[in-house]
Amino acid sequence: MKTAITPTRSENFSEWYQNLIVAADLAENAPVRGCMTVKPYGWAIWELMRDEMDKRIKAAGVQNANFPLLIPIEFFNKEAEHVAGFAKEAAVVTHYRLKMIDGKLQPDPESKLTEPYIIRPTSETIIGEAMSRWVQSYRDLPLKLNQWVNVMRWEMRPRMFLRTSEFNWQEGHNVFATHDEANEDARKMHKVYGDYMRDVLAIPCIMGEKTPEERFAGADHTYTIEQIMQDGKALQAGTSHDLGQHFAKSFGIQYLGTDGKLTHAWTTSWGTSTRMMGGLFMTHSDDDGLVLPPVVAPYQVVIIPITRGDENIDAMNEFTTNLESQLRDRGIRVLTDNSDMRAPDKMWKWIKRGVPLRVEIGGREIETGTVTMTRRDLGKSSRETVSVADFGETVAAKLDTMQHDMFAVAAERNKTMIHNVKDLAELESALSKGTIGFFRIKYTETQNDRFDALIEKYKISRRCLDDSDPSFVFVAKSY
RNA sequence: CGGGGCGUAGCUCAGUCUGGUAGAGUGCUUGCUUUGGGAGCAAGAUGUCGUAGGUUCGAAUCCUGUCGCCCCGACCA
Structure with missing residues (x-):
C-alpha cells in the first residue's frame, strides 16, 4: 500500500520523522546552523499548546513577566554547578556594533565589550538577581513568575523540535519561605505538566524523579516527564526542579521572617518547550503523516x-x-x-x-x-x-x-514498551536482542561499573525513578 | 570536535572515474478531458553546477582552499 510518507516508521524512524515535518508543512531548517523556522501551520499548533499551558500556569497562581535575552557572564559564575552544566553550550555576545572592513561587515574591534554577555540558555540567574531585590519580607512570598521566551543552547547535533539550538519555551521560577513549600511546588508543577500531556496532547507519560546522576545542574531534586516514542526511545518533555537554597544563596534571595531573622529563600524552576511538539508528532503520527489530537x-x-x-x-x-x-x-x-x-x-x-x-x-x-x-x-x-x-x-x-481514543492507543502501546528486568544480566540480554522501550530495574542494580559499561555500549540512560516505588529506576535510550 | 558521505532546476537525483555548449524524474505554468483516498494527454518555463582560486584552448568534471548540510561517534536539557 502506498503511504504518504516514505520511508515508513518501521523502515527508518528518524528519516520518517524528518519527512513528516516537511510533508505536514510544520517547519524547515533555517539558514542558521541548528536552528529551525517554524512555518505557520506548525506555529498554529504551538500557539494552541502554549495558550492551554499558559492558562494552567496562571491557574497555579503564577504571573507572567519578561526578562532580558542577554545575561552577564558574572551571573553564571555565581552558581558553580550551574555554570558547569551550561558553559559548554553557551553563545556569547562580545561586540555591540559592526564595521565595514575590507569590504566586509565585521564586528568592530573598537566595540568589544569589556564584560561579554551570554544569550540565555535558561534564566535562573538573571531572575535570581531580580528576586534578590524583589523579595525582602516574608510578606513578599511566595513569588511566582513565568516567562514565554526563546533560549539558546549550542547543540552539536540538532533535530527539528527535539533538539534545536534556539527553542521556545516557558520557564517558571518560584520562591518560597520554606523547603517544604518549594518541594511541594516543584511536585505540583510536575503534576500540572503530567495532566497537560494527558488531557491536551493525549500522551501518556512516565512521571518520576531524576536520579542524582541525571538531575539538573544546581538542583536538589528534578522531577521529569518522560514520554515513550513509537521507536521505544524516551523523550524528556518537561522538568520541574526543587533548587533548594542554591540559587537563593548565590544571588542573595533573603527575607525577613516574622521572627525578625534574615533567612535564605527556597526556589523552584520548571519548563516545557517546543520539544513537546516533537513528542506530539512522534507519538501519534503514522505513515500517512501527522495525526493531531x-x-x-x-x-x-x-x-x-x-x-x-x-x-x-x-x-x-x-x-x-x-x-x-x-x-x-x-x-x-x-x-x-x-x-x-x-x-x-x-x-x-x-x-x-x-x-x-x-x-x-x-x-x-x-x-x-x-x-x-x-x-x-x-x-x-x-x-x-x-x-x-x-x-x-x-x-x-x-x-x-x-x-x-488517541490517549488510549498510546497508553496501550506504552504498556508493551515497558519491561521489568530483575537484574543487569536480564537487562543486557534484552538489550542485546534489540528489545526497544523502557526497562524497569532496581536502582541499586545500576550503581556499579557493569551498568556504566551498558550505558556506554547501548547508549542507554537512567530516565527516572518509578514514582510508585522509588527503589526502581526506568532505563532507556533517549532523544 | 573526530570518522564517513554529500552540495547540479522548487524537490529527489544522474552526469564527475575518462575535461568538449546543462540532463532526467517529480513539481510548476497553460489547455482539454477528469474528479467520492495521490488522474491522463499535449505544450511550456526553470540553473552563477555551494563558493574562492589554480591547471587548461576549454572545467559541473582535475588540483587547492573555504563554507554549508546529512549520518555515525564524542558532548548534552
Whole structure:
C-alpha cells in the first residue's frame, strides 16, 4: 500500500520523522546552523499548546513577566554547578556594533565589550538577581513568575523540535519561605505538566524523579516527564526542579521572617518547550503523516467540496456555510477548502497535516441532506455518513472520543514498551536482542561499573525513578 | 570536535572515474478531458553546477582552499 510518507516508521524512524515535518508543512531548517523556522501551520499548533499551558500556569497562581535575552557572564559564575552544566553550550555576545572592513561587515574591534554577555540558555540567574531585590519580607512570598521566551543552547547535533539550538519555551521560577513549600511546588508543577500531556496532547507519560546522576545542574531534586516514542526511545518533555537554597544563596534571595531573622529563600524552576511538539508528532503520527489530537489541531474539521463542474455552486456554498456555522457555534475550528486543487489532492494534503476530521461534500450529500466524514486516526474504515441535522453534535462527540481514543492507543502501546528486568544480566540480554522501550530495574542494580559499561555500549540512560516505588529506576535510550 | 558521505532546476537525483555548449524524474505554468483516498494527454518555463582560486584552448568534471548540510561517534536539557 502506498503511504504518504516514505520511508515508513518501521523502515527508518528518524528519516520518517524528518519527512513528516516537511510533508505536514510544520517547519524547515533555517539558514542558521541548528536552528529551525517554524512555518505557520506548525506555529498554529504551538500557539494552541502554549495558550492551554499558559492558562494552567496562571491557574497555579503564577504571573507572567519578561526578562532580558542577554545575561552577564558574572551571573553564571555565581552558581558553580550551574555554570558547569551550561558553559559548554553557551553563545556569547562580545561586540555591540559592526564595521565595514575590507569590504566586509565585521564586528568592530573598537566595540568589544569589556564584560561579554551570554544569550540565555535558561534564566535562573538573571531572575535570581531580580528576586534578590524583589523579595525582602516574608510578606513578599511566595513569588511566582513565568516567562514565554526563546533560549539558546549550542547543540552539536540538532533535530527539528527535539533538539534545536534556539527553542521556545516557558520557564517558571518560584520562591518560597520554606523547603517544604518549594518541594511541594516543584511536585505540583510536575503534576500540572503530567495532566497537560494527558488531557491536551493525549500522551501518556512516565512521571518520576531524576536520579542524582541525571538531575539538573544546581538542583536538589528534578522531577521529569518522560514520554515513550513509537521507536521505544524516551523523550524528556518537561522538568520541574526543587533548587533548594542554591540559587537563593548565590544571588542573595533573603527575607525577613516574622521572627525578625534574615533567612535564605527556597526556589523552584520548571519548563516545557517546543520539544513537546516533537513528542506530539512522534507519538501519534503514522505513515500517512501527522495525526493531531483535536485539542491542539489548528483545524479540527476540514470540509472538502467534491466538485465535478456541473453542480450548483450556490447550493454547495449554502450547504457548507450551514455546516461551518453549526461547528463555529460549538467553538469548533473548521476550514472549508475551496482551493482549486483536485479533491484527492486536497484529501492527502489534510491527511498529511493531521486534521482530525475530514468532511466530504458532493452532489450526493446535498441531495440527501447528509454529510460524510472520516477520522484521521482510524482512516478510511471510519468513513461514515450522518444527517445534516445531527452534524454539529456528531462532530463534537467524535472529536471528544478521538481525543480519548488517541490517549488510549498510546497508553496501550506504552504498556508493551515497558519491561521489568530483575537484574543487569536480564537487562543486557534484552538489550542485546534489540528489545526497544523502557526497562524497569532496581536502582541499586545500576550503581556499579557493569551498568556504566551498558550505558556506554547501548547508549542507554537512567530516565527516572518509578514514582510508585522509588527503589526502581526506568532505563532507556533517549532523544 | 573526530570518522564517513554529500552540495547540479522548487524537490529527489544522474552526469564527475575518462575535461568538449546543462540532463532526467517529480513539481510548476497553460489547455482539454477528469474528479467520492495521490488522474491522463499535449505544450511550456526553470540553473552563477555551494563558493574562492589554480591547471587548461576549454572545467559541473582535475588540483587547492573555504563554507554549508546529512549520518555515525564524542558532548548534552
